[in-house]
Amino acid sequence: xxxxxxELPNEVRLRIDEYLDAVERVLIQGGxxxxxxxxxxxxxxxxxYEMLAARTDQEPAAALTDVLAKxxxxxxxxxxxxxxxxxxxxxxxxxxxxxxxALWSRWRRWWSxxxxxxxxxxxxxxxxxxxxxxFLLMAVLAFRWPPAPLxxxxxxxxxxxxxxxxxxxxxxxxxxxxxxxKEHGLPLALIETFFFPILLANLALxxxxxxxxxxxxxxxxxxxxxxxxxxxxxxxxxxFGGQFLARVESL
Amino acid sequence: xxxxxxxxxxxxxxxxxxxxxxSGEAYGYQILQQLNAATGLELTESTLYPVLARxxxxxxxxxxxxxxxxxxxRRYYRLTAPGKTRLAELTRQWIGVxxxxxxxxxxxxxxxxxxxxxx
Numbered sequence: 001x002x003x004x005x006x007e008l009p010n011e012v013r014l015r016i017d018e019y020l021d022a023v024e025r026v027l028i029q030g031g032x033x034x035x036x037x038x039x040x041x042x043x044x045x046x047x048x049y050e051m052l053a054a055r056t057d058q059e060p061a062a063a064l065t066d067v068l069a070k071x072x073x074x075x076x077x078x079x080x081x082x083x084x085x086x087x088x089x090x091x092x093x094x095x096x097x098x099x100x101x102a103l104w105s106r107w108r109r110w111w112s113x114x115x116x117x118x119x120x121x122x123x124x125x126x127x128x129x130x131x132x133x134x135f136l137l138m139a140v141l142a143f144r145w146p147p148a149p150l151x152x153x154x155x156x157x158x159x160x161x162x163x164x165x166x167x168x169x170x171x172x173x174x175x176x177x178x179x180x181x182k183e184h185g186l187p188l189a190l191i192e193t194f195f196f197p198i199l200l201a202n203l204a205l206x207x208x209x210x211x212x213x214x215x216x217x218x219x220x221x222x223x224x225x226x227x228x229x230x231x232x233x234x235x236x237x238x239x240f241g242g243q244f245l246a247r248v249e250s251l
Numbered sequence: 252x253x254x255x256x257x258x259x260x261x262x263x264x265x266x267x268x269x270x271x272x273x274s275g276e277a278y279g280y281q282i283l284q285q286l287n288a289a290t291g292l293e294l295t296e297s298t299l300y301p302v303l304a305r306x307x308x309x310x311x312x313x314x315x316x317x318x319x320x321x322x323x324x325r326r327y328y329r330l331t332a333p334g335k336t337r338l339a340e341l342t343r344q345w346i347g348v349x350x351x352x353x354x355x356x357x358x359x360x361x362x363x364x365x366x367x368x369x370x
Binding site for chain 1: 278280283296300304314319321322325
């Protein structure tokens with residue numbers, strides 16, 4: 001903002017910022033580069049002030065309402081926007097089904113690292129994967145003779161889940177830390193990362209316990225189980241305990 | 252029809268912006284006003300500013316900032332040497348397309364414009 005900017009009431013400035021933020025969000029979603037985004041948003045801001053300067057006879061809030069009504073809606077800045085959308089335009093017609101290429105493009109935009117705060121995409125995919133497996137498992141168990149396609153789906157997603165969910169959880173943790181927590185969902189990502197390794201380790205040790213008749217081995221396995229779970233609980237408490245207590249105290 | 256017109260306009264904006272900047276530098280809102288006054292294309296800012304940003308990215312226009320009495324600094328754009336070359340090329344292509352479409356719309360054809368030699 002220039003030092004020559006006229007003094008505007010805070011609420012008017014906030015409304016301008018809201019509009020500019022909305023434009024920038026659409027540009028980000030459209031994959032527009034940071035430099036181009038900055039240029040476009042600066043030009044729009046400059047135009048708003050030029051238009052306000054031509055309305056000195058009006059109250060600033062009323063003048064801004066008038067100006068915003070004349071500007072395009074933020075959605076019009078989408079790179080693939082087929083039509084120019086006015087802020088006061090009529091409701092849009094039903095959109096046609098997107099092509100596979102458009103869907104792929106949307107997926108890539110959603111998956112790529114974003115500068116706007118949001119839930120981490122890998123964490124969301126991993127949660128859906130694990131949730132889907134749990135749902136399929138319940139569906140299979142509900143049948144006395146489950147249909148083959150259902151069993152096939154469960155086998156496909158269930159057998160790959162330990163690797164897939166763990167890798168996605170790890171990816172989510174790494175992205176959340178690299179983006180300085182602009183992407184959030186760290187607790188979920190950590191659970192996804194550790195859930196299957198801990199589960200499999202526990203199952204393996206329980207298997208050893210069940211199969212073994214040697215007292216020393218049973219004791220060792222039991223100790224490893226306890227140590228692994230206590231270690232994980234301690235790590236989680238150290239990492240999130242403070243946040244949890246702060247949240248409880250603020251209630 | 253509306254979508255088709257919008258796409259057509261978008262395609263022409265680059266040519267019109269470069270032609271306007273060929274005659275002197277101008278800032279964003281000024282370009283918008285001048286284009287609308289001169290061409291009747293009814294451009295809006297959501298069409299123009301992305302084009303300006305793209306032209307700047309490609310080095311076809313260059314911007315300089317100058318203080319504005321109304322608020323944030325104005326960004327004055329001018330055509331660069333590669334921009335002038337591109338403008339000449341686009342102009343040549345546009346004239347070719349315009350002439351071809353004019354011929355078609357006026358019911359003329361290559362046969363009628365270039366008479367056959369008798370066999």
